[in-house]
Amino acid sequence: MNASAHASGSPSAPRVTVVVLTRNHVRQVVDTVARLTALPEQPDVIVADNGSTDSTVSLLASLFPQVRIVQSLGDRGMAGFNRAVLLARTEYVACCDDGTWFAPGALARAAKLLDAHAQVAVLNARVVGGDEREIHPACLMLAATSPGADNPAGPVLANFMAGACIFRASVFRALGGYEARLSHGGAEELAALDLLAAGHQIAYCEQALAHREPLYHWFTRAQHCARARNAAWVAWMRLPMRDALAATGRALAVFARQRSLGPAGVALLRGAFWTWRRRRVVPPHVVLLTRQVRRAERHVRAGIPAMAEKYDRSGQRAW
Structure with missing residues (x-):
């Protein structure tokens, strides 16, 4: 050092x-x-x-x-x-x-x-x-x-x-x-x-x-699945049940698209106890912020698909 x-x-x-x-x-x-x-x-x-x-x-x-x-x-x-x-x-x-x-x-x-x-x-x-x-x-x-x-x-x-x-x-x-x-x-x-x-x-x-440089980053199948799994884990640790279930559904959809539903699903399940032990739901105003962002993100993806596609490939967040 x-x-x-x-x-x-x-x-x-x-x-x-x-x-x-x-x-x-x-x-x-x-x-x-x-x-x-x-x-x-x-x-x-x-x-x-x-x-x-x-x-x-x-x-x-x-x-x-x-x-x-x-x-x-x-x-x-x-x-x-x-x-x-x-x-x-x-x-x-x-x-x-x-x-x-x-x-x-x-x-x-x-x-x-x-x-x-x-x-x-x-x-x-x-x-x-x-x-x-x-x-x-x-x-x-x-x-x-x-x-x-x-x-x-x-x-x-x-x-x-x-x-x-x-x-x-x-x-x-x-x-x-x-x-x-x-x-x-x-x-x-x-x-x-x-x-x-x-x-x-x-x-x-x-x-x-x-x-x-480079501005974009393309993920492998395993990386897509890992990010979707982790997003679900974060939801189970910090968000209300409704949001956690929705994040789990999104993760399973990613696993299916990546043709890794079985292995990735098992990996998601293995973390269930770990996430539950760390569960501490954030205050309502933070939950509201996250829901507002998700709604806005769906609107942006629908309105500007080219930008949304690049964003998906950039690897900055897997929502």
Whole structure:
């Protein structure tokens, strides 16, 4: 693990730490870290390595001695963020994957917004392609299905993109980070429900610009099933019975479309006891927000099928 070059408490100490999640994408993560370390905000950068078996760790350590590297023994998915965020010394933490980087000035603008709006715990960045001409469909969907009136920080959201957000570090730690069993889909949805239940807000921040290459991600059959299963598990853990049953029905429909009804259904059932032991239904106002979002999402999918198709393929959420 490499020590950060910034001294805590010094006049030039950064406001934001960027945590980059990676696994076996050595060329991609080197390019991303190079972009992040060149930002005018001079953020601390921590790489959360999910058990890479290529030259990721050694090459990063050689090229960027100022970057801290947190290694996991295996692929922990989004739970790989957890230990890295614990090590951050700044008030705010920006999370991204190894194909996403923040634009110059984006982190400074995000920090100012969070400074001014104590009720906002998470800002979802606006994610665009490398040439900035196309916005990530998940961002379009989140903004289009905002369940409430805008606040000064941006449209209020009921969820966020784990790979393109800026957190209050203290709130992330209070949540206990991302649930490891949901680390390959659904962990951010559970975190969002718990944030909202605790009285925090999530906002979509146009001013926090992030780039992503490639913009879209196509999932395998197993990944589609895992995300649908995890969404059902989250519903059983946090939502009323009506919503949990509906999420289970959606998961079974995905399993059937992916021709994995038997194996995926068994996997869903195996988690029943685990989810039931963790069941803690969120307050009514949070349930109402989630239902509003789902209705809005159905409307968007019906009205703009091309965007909905790209959103489904982007892998940001499996509702």
